[in-house]
Amino acid sequence: MPELPEVEIIKQSLAKKIEQKKIKKVIIKNRNLRFKIPQKFEELLKNKIIKKVTRFSKYLILNFSDGSFCLIHLGMSGTIHLIKKNDLNKYTNVSFYNSPSLPKKHNHVEIQFQDLKVIYNDPRRFGFFKFLDNKQELINRFRHLGPEPFFKNFNLKYLLKYFFNKKKDIKSFLIDQKFVSGIGNIYASEILFLSKIKPTKNAMKLSEKDCKKIISFSKSVLNKAILKGGSSIRDFKNTSGRKGNFQKEFKVYQRENLNCVRNKCTGKIKKIFISNRSTFFCNTCQK
Structure with a gap:
C-alpha cells in the first residue's frame, strides 16, 4: 500500500x-x-x-x-x-x-x-x-483522522494525552490513522528502530523522552523517504527518470535474521506480526 x-x-x-x-x-x-x-x-x-x-x-x-x-x-x-x-x-x-x-x-x-x-x-x-x-x-x-507527523499539533502534549492509560502497543498506534495520518507499516518499523523502542511496548509506558523521539524520527524518516522517492521495493524509474530507492535505507524492514546495523549492537532483526502486519525490530537495542 x-x-x-x-x-x-x-x-x-x-x-x-x-x-x-x-x-x-x-x-x-x-x-x-x-x-x-x-x-x-x-x-x-x-x-x-x-x-x-x-x-x-x-x-x-x-x-x-x-x-x-x-x-x-x-x-x-x-x-x-x-x-x-x-x-x-x-x-x-x-x-x-x-x-x-x-x-x-x-x-x-x-x-x-x-x-x-x-x-x-x-x-x-x-x-x-x-x-x-x-x-x-x-x-x-478528514475529521476522523489524526494529524500528520509534520503538523504542529503532533507534539509532546498530544502524544502524552493520547497515550494516557492506553495498553495498546505503540506499533499499532503508529499505523492507526486516527492517531497519526500517513505513517504506514514500513515506516512505523523504521521509526521505532531509530527511537530504540520495541514495537510491542505499551503506549502508556512510554516516557516523555520516548515520545519526543517518536515525534522527531517520524518527521525525519518520512522526509528522507520523500527525498529518496519513497519505498518502491522494486527499483525502476518514473516518468521524470528518477528512482525510488528509500528501501536501500531500511534499517529493519525486510531484514529478518540479519545483524543490527547500529554500531556495537550484537542483536538480530526479528519479524513478528502486530495487527496482522509484519513488524521488524532489533531484539537487543529496542526496549
Whole structure:
C-alpha cells in the first residue's frame, strides 16, 4: 500500500503536469472500485480547471478553480499513469511501485486534458474517487483522522494525552490513522528502530523522552523517504527518470535474521506480526 511519502511523490509529479489545466473528458471503464463511482461523476469533472494538486495523509486532492474537490485514494494497489501525446517514454507511472509502464488491464478511470491524459490503474480495486462540492465537505471528510507527523499539533502534549492509560502497543498506534495520518507499516518499523523502542511496548509506558523521539524520527524518516522517492521495493524509474530507492535505507524492514546495523549492537532483526502486519525490530537495542 502506498504510504505518505509515495503519495507525496505522486502529488509532486502530477502538480507539475496538470495544474492550471482544464479537464476535457472523463472516461470510466469500471465504476466498481472500493466505493462505486456515481453515474454523474464524468459530468461533474468535465471542464473543471485544476487550480492545485494537494495531499493529506495518503489522499490526493484535486483542487478545482470553482471551490470543489476530487479526492483520490490509491488503496492497496492503485497507480496513476501519465500519458503525453506523441511521447514514446515507456515510463508512465508517476509513482515508484508496481508496473513502471501502463498495464493493459485494470485501467478504470481516464481523465483527459488537451495534451495528456491521466489513467488510474488498480488491480485490487480498493482505491476510490470522491467528488466534494466545497471546503467544508473536505474538512468533514478528514475529521476522523489524526494529524500528520509534520503538523504542529503532533507534539509532546498530544502524544502524552493520547497515550494516557492506553495498553495498546505503540506499533499499532503508529499505523492507526486516527492517531497519526500517513505513517504506514514500513515506516512505523523504521521509526521505532531509530527511537530504540520495541514495537510491542505499551503506549502508556512510554516516557516523555520516548515520545519526543517518536515525534522527531517520524518527521525525519518520512522526509528522507520523500527525498529518496519513497519505498518502491522494486527499483525502476518514473516518468521524470528518477528512482525510488528509500528501501536501500531500511534499517529493519525486510531484514529478518540479519545483524543490527547500529554500531556495537550484537542483536538480530526479528519479524513478528502486530495487527496482522509484519513488524521488524532489533531484539537487543529496542526496549
